[in-house]
Amino acid sequence: MSWHATILTLFPEMFPGPLGVSLAGRALREGIWRCEALDIRSFATDRHRTVDDTPFGGGAGMVMRPDVADAAISAAMPDGDARPLVYLTPRGRLLDQAMVRDFAAGPGVVLFCGRYEGLDQRVIEARGMREVSLGDYVLSGGEVAALALLDACVRLLPGVMGASESAVEESHSAGLLEYPHYTRPAEWQGRAVPPVLLSGHHAEVARWRRTQSEAATRERRPDLWNRMQVAGAQAPA
Numbered sequence: 001m002s003w004h005a006t007i008l009t010l011f012p013e014m015f016p017g018p019l020g021v022s023l024a025g026r027a028l029r030e031g032i033w034r035c036e037a038l039d040i041r042s043f044a045t046d047r048h049r050t051v052d053d054t055p056f057g058g059g060a061g062m063v064m065r066p067d068v069a070d071a072a073i074s075a076a077m078p079d080g081d082a083r084p085l086v087y088l089t090p091r092g093r094l095l096d097q098a099m100v101r102d103f104a105a106g107p108g109v110v111l112f113c114g115r116y117e118g119l120d121q122r123v124i125e126a127r128g129m130r131e132v133s134l135g136d137y138v139l140s141g142g143e144v145a146a147l148a149l150l151d152a153c154v155r156l157l158p159g160v161m162g163a164s165e166s167a168v169e170e171s172h173s174a175g176l177l178e179y180p181h182y183t184r185p186a187e188w189q190g191r192a193v194p195p196v197l198l199s200g201h202h203a204e205v206a207r208w209r210r211t212q213s214e215a216a217t218r219e220r221r222p223d224l225w226n227r228m229q230v231a232g233a234q235a236p237a
């Protein structure tokens with residue numbers, strides 16, 4: 001059974017979009033995963049196909065109606081569908097590699113993409129939606145966040161990445177950022193490759209890479225670095 005992604009969106013034409021090419025596109029054609037986008041608007045019941053309304057309590061913008069969203073979710077998830085239902089929102093928990101690994105290990109995901117000011121809170125609670133954020137900034141809709149989440153999951157599915165694209169050493173796989181990469185030419189515009197990488201000493205290369213990973217993480221992402229220190233301190237000796 002292939003990994004199954006269903007996207008609920010007002011813009012189904014955005015899918016698979018960039019996921020139709022390269023690694024994810026090949027995996028899609030090979031049936032390793034499948035992707036369907038349902039148009040939330042097709043679940044509106046009035047003549048004008050309305051999906052939003054003004055916010056109770058006043059304020060700017062419009063809110064996505066719970067009844068329309070709920071009908072779309074029912075169509076996407078037949079009874080017994082074990083896939084997590086995710087609402088992409090800047091109010092959610094930040095997407096990280098552990099969450100991606102978790103989603104990729106399951107049967108797939110159902111992703112609800114908000115627009116306007118977002119979705120009525122009652123349907124989020126009634127459906128037990130997992131609220132997930134792509135980052136601490138506001139996008140105009142959940143679609144770009146959904147594409148990012150799917151891309152991160154699909155590359156982890158068995159058979160998608162070859163050995164040359166291994167996920168074992170990359171950034172976030174062990175809580176650290178990855179070390180820097182170099183390729184030919186060995187000297188470019190007066191800049192030489194770090195000599196250790198040309199030395200042929202595997203243990204020294206590994207040590208250098210580890211030091212570079214640690215330095216980059218400490219400098220650029222003190223939040224990750226501190227989490228590593230705490231986890232290390234708590235690990236059994």
Ligand SMILES: C[S@@+](CC[C@H](N)C(=O)[O-])C[C@H]1O[C@@H](n2cnc3c(N)ncnc32)[C@H](O)[C@@H]1O
Pocket residue numbers: 087088089090091112113114115116117118119132133134135136137138139140141142143145
């Ligand atoms: C303009 S945003 C609404 C932002 C909302 N009023 C707020 O301040 O939290 C419209 C939709 O884009 C999506 N979105 C925006 N930023 C996002 C982010 N950082 N991560 C995931 N989804 C996001 C959500 O689905 C959201 O409902």
